[in-house]
Amino acid sequence: MGILWSSECSASCASLPCEPSRTAETAIRPRNSFDRSVGWRKATIRQLSAVRDLALFNLPIDSKLRACDLVAISVADVSISGRVRERAIIIQRKTGRPVQFELTDQTREAVAGWIGSRRLGERDYLFPSRVHTKPHLSTRQYGRIVERWVSSIGLDPKRYGTHSMRRTKAAHIYKKTGNLRAVQLLLGHKKLESTVQYLGIEVDDALAISEQVEL
Numbered sequence: 183m184g185i186l187w188s189s190e191c192s193a194s195c196a197s198l199p200c201e202p203s204r205t206a207e208t209a210i211r212p213r214n215s216f217d218r219s220v221g222w223r224k225a226t227i228r229q230l231s232a233v234r235d236l237a238l239f240n241l242p243i244d245s246k247l248r249a250c251d252l253v254a255i256s257v258a259d260v261s262i263s264g265r266v267r268e269r270a271i272i273i274q275r276k277t278g279r280p281v282q283f284e285l286t287d288q289t290r291e292a293v294a295g296w297i298g299s300r301r302l303g304e305r306d307y308l309f310p311s312r313v314h315t316k317p318h319l320s321t322r323q324y325g326r327i328v329e330r331w332v333s334s335i336g337l338d339p340k341r342y343g344t345h346s347m348r349r350t351k352a353a354h355i356y357k358k359t360g361n362l363r364a365v366q367l368l369l370g371h372k373k374l375e376s377t378v379q380y381l382g383i384e385v386d387d388a389l390a391i392s393e394q395v396e397l
Contacts, residue, residue: 237296238309238327240289242347246368247283249321249344250275257297258304266290266297274370281370353381 241260242252251274260270268290271282285293293308302308307318321344328347329339348369356365366377 233292233296233299234309235327235331237289237292238324239331239347240292241285241308242344243351244285244289245270245283246348246352247272247281248274248276248348249324253307253309253319253321253324255308256304257302257306257308260285260293260308261297261304266294277370277372279370279372281368283368349380356381 241255245252245255247255251272254275255272259272260267266285269282269284271280273280296302297308300310302310309319309324311317311319311323313320325344328342328344332339332342352365352369355368356362362374362377365381366374369377369380371377371380
């Protein structure tokens, strides 16, 4: 599954410590990754007609959440007293462990616009389902929305999907900092090995980084 690069991701990297003596080229070989010059994010945003879609596009990139956690977010998880939080924390369904994430200015604006347009209360799900028998958007529905976005700009939906949304910012942070532990925490992985596999880091890349670090 591919990675969707975002030019806004770099702001979140500034506070993360960099590991010494490494380059972006040796750090990672993203699977099916985009170069930021492609402008995937900007091109897609121009095609998003719904206020919900704008929030649904920005929030997954910032939160780096699995689809099952993203669709189950409540308004109270990301907003308090009518104001969208700068940071939020949820309990992951897969691991039962808490994970914290930041919301950038553009994401807070998009989420606030969506909450206001639907007049959602703190007890409501952030992305209610349009199917009356379902309380919130399903992972399948979310997957179809992402597939529509990907197809609309001529990319292969078999290579880019909901995991691309989750992986994008994490991969970019790693590319900028080389800090696997930080990315592990952001993704909510229990094991560092899971983060390595998820990012698609090759063994040769990991060894190259290790060789450059002097103690």
